Amino acid sequence: MLHTKIVDSKDKKLSINDAERFISSVEFGASIYFTGTVRNLNNNKSVVGITYDSHDDLVIKSFKEIYKEADEKLNIQDKAVFIEHSKGYLNLGEISIIIAVACKHRDQAYVLSRYIIEEIKKRSPIWKKEHYTDNQSDWLKGNPIVHEKN
Amino acid sequence: MKVKIELFGAARDFNEQNLIELDLEEKSTIKDIRKKIIQYLDEKFNGNENYKKIVNSSAFCSEKNNIVSDNYKITNNEKIGIIPPIGGG
Numbered sequence: 001m002l003h004t005k006i007v008d009s010k011d012k013k014l015s016i017n018d019a020e021r022f023i024s025s026v027e028f029g030a031s032i033y034f035t036g037t038v039r040n041l042n043n044n045k046s047v048v049g050i051t052y053d054s055h056d057d058l059v060i061k062s063f064k065e066i067y068k069e070a071d072e073k074l075n076i077q078d079k080a081v082f083i084e085h086s087k088g089y090l091n092l093g094e095i096s097i098i099i100a101v102a103c104k105h106r107d108q109a110y111v112l113s114r115y116i117i118e119e120i121k122k123r124s125p126i127w128k129k130e131h132y133t134d135n136q137s138d139w140l141k142g143n144p145i146v147h148e149k150n
Numbered sequence: 151m152k153v154k155i156e157l158f159g160a161a162r163d164f165n166e167q168n169l170i171e172l173d174l175e176e177k178s179t180i181k182d183i184r185k186k187i188i189q190y191l192d193e194k195f196n197g198n199e200n201y202k203k204i205v206n207s208s209a210f211c212s213e214k215n216n217i218v219s220d221n222y223k224i225t226n227n228e229k230i231g232i233i234p235p236i237g238g239g
Contacts, residue, residue: 036239052238053159055231057215059238085238097239117239125211126238127159139160142237145209145217 001080004063006056009088019100023080028102030109034117036097038090042140046133052096054087055125062124066116074115076108083116085126122146151176151226155187159234160204164191174224180210181220183230209233 003022007014016033023031038050063083070076082100090096099116103109120126123146131137155170162168164187172186184205191201211231212218224230 053162054238055158055211055233058211058217058231058233061215121237121239123236124238125158125233125236127234128237139163139234140237142159142235144207144235145233 002064002067003082003084004060004067005084006054006059007084007086009052009086009090009094014084014086014095014098016095016098016100018084019082019098022082023100023102025080025102027078027104028080029104030106031100031102032109032113034097034099034113035095036117038092038094038096040092042130045130047092047130048133049089049091049131050096051089051129051131051137052085052087053127053129054085056087059085059124059126062120066119066123069119070112070115074108074111076103076112079103079108079112081112081116083120085120085124087126089131151178151224153178153183153224153227154229155183156229156231158231159236161208161232161234164194164201176226178224179220180218180222180224180230183210183224184220187232204234205232207235 040047067081080102085097101109101112128140129137151174153172153174157164157168187205188202209217211233213229
């Protein structure tokens, strides 16, 4: 069971309650909620906010692939996964990503949650532009996308 | 043939419209697009080296939302996305 969405910050803020509603089930005994939030300091620069950019279609495609791989690589078939990522401007402390997972047992939930965020970092085309206290802003360098060859 | 390059991330700074239109020979590939974008940056931004580095380290995405290799042949009027190095989460 999978839910994925890119949420424009002008329309809505990401909500843990939405994630909880989606993954809650008596079938699962372990749930983990991971959130990424905007931090006030990066590379010794004082950050006031981040603008997130996204190739929405490719991001959603990557989320679905990552979910499917969890069946094959991690052998976790019974699971509920909720992934939402923000796009647009976020202030300090606001949530940029929620990954909520529910599995039968805790060891599966920890492994799955970590797997999803690490793969998103490598494969999902999302970019950050940091805004600083001196009114400057910079796109973060990032890493070349990892992908299956066509 | 005409090709539209959709800009993402740091490449959005290449054009305010978030899109570059290129005129390419028939049977052009992603490799040719890379060269054309660098020519465009030479003309518009006086060869800004940081921008050129972005182009050289970027992947490209077809209209069907596949990441494609440098040998991928582009079709007329295809919209291609430039995917600079990523870093979400």
